[in-house]
Amino acid sequence: QKEVEQNSGPLSVPEGAIASLNCTYSDRGSQSFFWYRQYSGKSPELIMFIYSNGDKEDGRFTAQLNKASQYVSLLIRDSQPSDSATYLCALTGGGNKLTFGTGTQLKVEL
Amino acid sequence: DTAVSQTPKYLVTQMGNDKSIKCEQNLGHDTMYWYKQDSKKFLKIMFSYNNKELIINETVPNRFSPKSPDKAHLNLHINSLELGDSAVYFCASSQDRGLAGDNEQFFGPGTRLTVL
Numbered sequence: 125q126k127e128v129e130q131n132s133g134p135l136s137v138p139e140g141a142i143a144s145l146n147c148t149y150s151d152r153g154s155q156s157f158f159w160y161r162q163y164s165g166k167s168p169e170l171i172m173f174i175y176s177n178g179d180k181e182d183g184r185f186t187a188q189l190n191k192a193s194q195y196v197s198l199l200i201r202d203s204q205p206s207d208s209a210t211y212l213c214a215l216t217g218g219g220n221k222l223t224f225g226t227g228t229q230l231k232v233e234l
Numbered sequence: 235d236t237a238v239s240q241t242p243k244y245l246v247t248q249m250g251n252d253k254s255i256k257c258e259q260n261l262g263h264d265t266m267y268w269y270k271q272d273s274k275k276f277l278k279i280m281f282s283y284n285n286k287e288l289i290i291n292e293t294v295p296n297r298f299s300p301k302s303p304d305k306a307h308l309n310l311h312i313n314s315l316e317l318g319d320s321a322v323y324f325c326a327s328s329q330d331r332g333l334a335g336d337n338e339q340f341f342g343p344g345t346r347l348t349v350l
Contacts, residue, residue, distance in 0.1 A: 167342060168324070170339070220265055220282060220337060221290050227277075
């Protein structure tokens, strides 16, 4: 079992819809969870991090964490074509070592 | 103005050659990293240095040798390059504030290495 699992997609949503990206992980000791966005040919950039169970909102983005079920998700409201990218889920066990999933490709269609 | 920079951006070389990639950050961060992203876009950590000290050393062939002359620089030297080394290599840096989750890693633009 991979440490961090994501559906590779592509996930296609119409403009203005809510995009829901999911990630499951195997290590119950994982403490902090991150969502990175990576445009094609570019470097990853952090969107949000979360470490407490529940929801965390930042603008159009909401991260949700459920440690009991070992999943973390990212909701993007009012999706825009500029949101089209690969979204990488990552986690740490409390130190600096980030373990990444393989990413979900999101396509927002006009 | 670039926070994390890498050189070169592209590197094309023959099997068996030795090459280096350089990374510099001007963010004042204490920790720097090397990641490898393969053709399937899987991003995996290779090494991490904190204040010039190696703190993360993943299962990487010993043909790969990182060097940190100071906390703002982390270079990657690769000996006897193989076809499987072809990938995008990202440098990153972070400032560990000791708070859960609050150690955002800033990535450089990447170096696309192609071994022929």
